[in-house]
Amino acid sequence: MPERKPAAVLTVGSELTTGLRVDTNTARIAAKCTAAGYRVTEAVTVADDRDAIAAAIARLARGNELVVVTGGLGPTHDDLTREAASSALGRPLVRDDRLAEQLEAVARRHDDPVARAQVLRQAEILDGARVIPPVTGTAPGQVIDTPSGLVALLPGPPSEMLPMLEQVLEGARSVAEPVVLRCARILESDAQVRAQRALEGRADVELSVLASPGLVDVVLMDVGCGREGLAEAAQAVAHAVGEACYSMDGASLPEAVVRLARAAFVRIAVAESCTGGMIASAITDVPGASEVFVGGVVAYSNSLKTALLGVEEDLLRSHGAVSREVAEAMAHGALSLGADFAVSTTGIAGPSGGTAAKPVGLVWVAVAAPDATNAYELHLRGDRQQVRQRAVVNALDLLRLSLERA
Amino acid sequence: MPERKPAAVLTVGSELTTGLRVDTNTARIAAKCTAAGYRVTEAVTVADDRDAIAAAIARLARGNELVVVTGGLGPTHDDLTREAASSALGRPLVRDDRLAEQLEAVARRHDDPVARAQVLRQAEILDGARVIPPVTGTAPGQVIDTPSGLVALLPGPPSEMLPMLEQVLEGARSVAEPVVLRCARILESDAQVRAQRALEGRADVELSVLASPGLVDVVLMDVGCGREGLAEAAQAVAHAVGEACYSMDGASLPEAVVRLARAAFVRIAVAESCTGGMIASAITDVPGASEVFVGGVVAYSNSLKTALLGVEEDLLRSHGAVSREVAEAMAHGALSLGADFAVSTTGIAGPSGGTAAKPVGLVWVAVAAPDATNAYELHLRGDRQQVRQRAVVNALDLLRLSLERA
Structure with missing residues (x-):
């Protein structure tokens, strides 16, 4: 089994640490990183507090080859991730002229000079960072190469974050995408036993079985089997669970x-x-x-x-x-x-x-x-x-x- | 404004670090801790890995007056929170006779000797811990008094965890419960401006405004105003937002x-x-x-x-x-x-x-x-x-x- 590279997720927002919002980004990011061959060692959430963000980035960047940070990249005064990452990684903030030009157009829509200045804060990037331009929204993503690995700063809204994450992970993929056999009206334990039997003797496929009310997902992960090996394993498990399986391509x-x-x-x-x-x-x-x-x-x-x-x-x-x-x-x-x-x-x-x-x-x-x-x-x-x-x-x-x- | 005591949340589970499940416990726990007067400094998630759990507990226990840990307390071999907490806090695991007796009754229902032994693992507590008996489920909670504060180990399923958390927080409450004015068909910015005006000059109430598609929650928190002061503030804000507010008691x-x-x-x-x-x-x-x-x-x-x-x-x-x-x-x-x-x-x-x-x-x-x-x-x-x-x-x-x- 190939060693998986360690990764960490950091989500930033006081609405998360006060429990006013459920953090759904961590699960999305962790799933994408796992699918790309990383092992997520730790997921951390901190408030909109510059020192707390900086401490978390510094700590996580030491032991991980990838740290994905989301939130706190917007235009307002409580968006502090840029400054925190700058101090944690020892890279000054510099203005990206191309981003600044694009953001000027957005800024001109605001009458209020404070709002205009705030929009332009989003053109500030860590010195040497690779910029991922915004597709929707106005906040760009940035990827910083550090001695121990990559640190990616991505905006919080999932529709802005996810396409940027794909770009970050592109090329990093070292294992086949997991296959999920979605099943209904079968006991979790029954699905587990059938899948285990179908996979007997295969150490190159990792099995997890997850139940939610009425549904069971049988997840097969590549730990050495490769894409074709995983497809074969999926066929064997599908045969074993029979008509309980309603989709193998993610369809609900x-x-x-x-x-x-x-x-x-x-x-x-x-x-x-x-x-x-x-x-x-x-x-x-x-x-x-x-x-x-x-x-x-x-x-x-x-x-x-x-x-x-x-x-x-x-x-x-x-x-x-x-x-x-x-x-x-x-x-x-x-x-x-x-x-x-x-x-x-x-x-x-x-x-x-x-x-x-x-x-x-x-x-x-x-x-x-x-x-x-x-x-x-x-x-x-x-x-x-x-x-x-x-x-x-x-x-x-x-x-x-x-x-x-x- | 009274200083809030620092707290941290640790959730344990490989289904979380692989992104197969969204962690909803953290938000519930953070909300309860915030409502009781704590400031959640950090929320961390780690896999079912003894060393990772132990390292997180040791680190979080140093800087916080309360650490709430959930997950990994069940009977199976990947439930490692007990052992991890024991090594992190330097307290040996001891068998609680009363718990063991109750669990014997559960164990007898299993034919399989391995399953019987596993059930009894749940009677192991950290030396000196206060036991919170299970209401639903079989896993007890445990609260350990450490030099810097309390560490609470609670089971993962919300229906088992939440009543235990109430017991942990009982007595710790130092502020009034937040009041949430739930509103519909009003702009987030409009709600914000109206609430701010209604609260003008009051530094003893903290305001946050949260939007989800179509809905806006106006949250008022006690930062010195006390229960009656918060009720007064809520009335003033309710008057200011008018008929957009459909509930003040949590009703959907x-x-x-x-x-x-x-x-x-x-x-x-x-x-x-x-x-x-x-x-x-x-x-x-x-x-x-x-x-x-x-x-x-x-x-x-x-x-x-x-x-x-x-x-x-x-x-x-x-x-x-x-x-x-x-x-x-x-x-x-x-x-x-x-x-x-x-x-x-x-x-x-x-x-x-x-x-x-x-x-x-x-x-x-x-x-x-x-x-x-x-x-x-x-x-x-x-x-x-x-x-x-x-x-x-x-x-x-x-x-x-x-x-x-x-």
Whole structure:
């Protein structure tokens, strides 16, 4: 196994150290660095405090071949990363004339002289730094070559930061990109055992299995196998986990559903009770969903189940809203909205509303296809949010399987 | 202003340093520590690596009066925080008999002798540590008194960690809990200026303003004003931001809507096109929503707008689906689902589908109330996800105002 080069991540912002914001940049940067062959030894967050930023940069730059710093590069007075890096690395700040020229154009839009001067601060770079011009936004990135490795200063907003990070990592890539087998409706332990067996005797592939409510990601990393070896390993694991795997190219479950529907030239609809619009919202989150998604009904009350989906009142009375019969009738009713496939949910998400016979967590999902309607009884764990989230995953995955078999 | 005591957060987990998971614990812990009067100087994440954990604990314990460590306290072989803390703080691990007894009961459930032994590892505590018994889960917390301050080792899962953190912070609280004025449909800069004016001359209240798509949080922190002073300041700021503020007690926008509807004994429905179920899903996320929420229609296709909401085909032909007329007809149609108030959305979320006359980001929202139906033309910035998110916030907030005035 080739030794991975050590890297560190530093995020800067008082909104992070006071807990007003969750830091999502660290995970994005760590994932990209790991994929490029680095081992992230440490991720650090400090406030907008010049001394704290400088101390962290100095410390992290000593032991790492790459330090990615984000935040604190904007125009305002609490953007202190430039000054801090300058003192930590012993490189004076100099004005980059080309950047200054571009920023002059931005500065002229401001009436306020203070705001104008602030914009121009972003033209200051550490002496000798390589400038990464801004694509969106106004703050440039800078990469400084130090005796122990690279220090990259990147702006905080992900849309500005990520393309610059790609440039920093370009050329550094020493391993194949990890392959993620995304799976649904399989136990984490089951996925782990199946993947381990498929990889038996292979020390050149590293396996991690990650679960979130209803979903399991099987991650394969190159620790010596190379791109082709990783692809082979992925095929073996895919075979072992079987139809639980819905994508190997990063597609989300709703994306997999939309892609299948598009390929089969079919239209889909939803009828949601306990998931209350979450399935529709997941599907419509996919760009181009309108080509395959007709729409649906959030039939939270029984009267809507009857009025819009044609669920007979008798059925509701005799079996209750949370029942196989009502789930099937809802899915069937959704077909009549002009769809070829439809999925329905009806269940008890809690915290109240459960009984001994129908406890919190009981959810019926039905999938109506052109040839048949099938219903599934689920007993889902967790609080209201988790029960709903798991119900969405199950419903989408059952719809996915039905589309795959069509 | 009283000096805040320095604190640090350390999260442990290779799933964090490889970027496979976003670290949400740090923000929760930092917020709680800040609210209790600490200043979080640094947040650090390291992998499941004994030496790295030990080095981080030793370093952070030197300069901080409180170090909160989470993760790596479970039963498996990659849970190394106990051993690392033991070596970092120079305290041997000893078995806590009472914990061991409780864990024996858990261990007996396992057939596998390795699993049984692993469970019992959780009874090992640092010599002299105060034990915080587990409420949910099996891992106890431990608090160690060191020469420079407290080091708290807490399990990673938030549901286990948070109640323990409350116990650690109890007694340490030296300032009033921050007040957050949650606002919608106001510019961040506008909120900032209004709040600053309302707080003019007060150095005992610290202001931060945080924006997320469509929403602005105005945060007031006690830096000497005390609980009553903070309440007064909050009233002054609330007056200054006016009806943009939808909650001062932490309630989310959907929670505010459900609360208002419940107080007014009215029922609500939705008719969503571009938001595709997101409004319904936000409302049904609130426990007890079924008392006030009838349901709705995700009318993604024009045919559903006509079939389920009674939008006339003529209207769709002459004005187009994204128009004031169709938004109003959709909201009006949703009323007939059995609601007193209804909100509708129709717009162009992108990335494609925009024209010169109707560009991406154009969204019409209509609110139908018993006495009148009003429509609002919005031009929203951002990518597909952001346009949809902003449309949801605007729609919910316009519904909220309509309910407030009812």
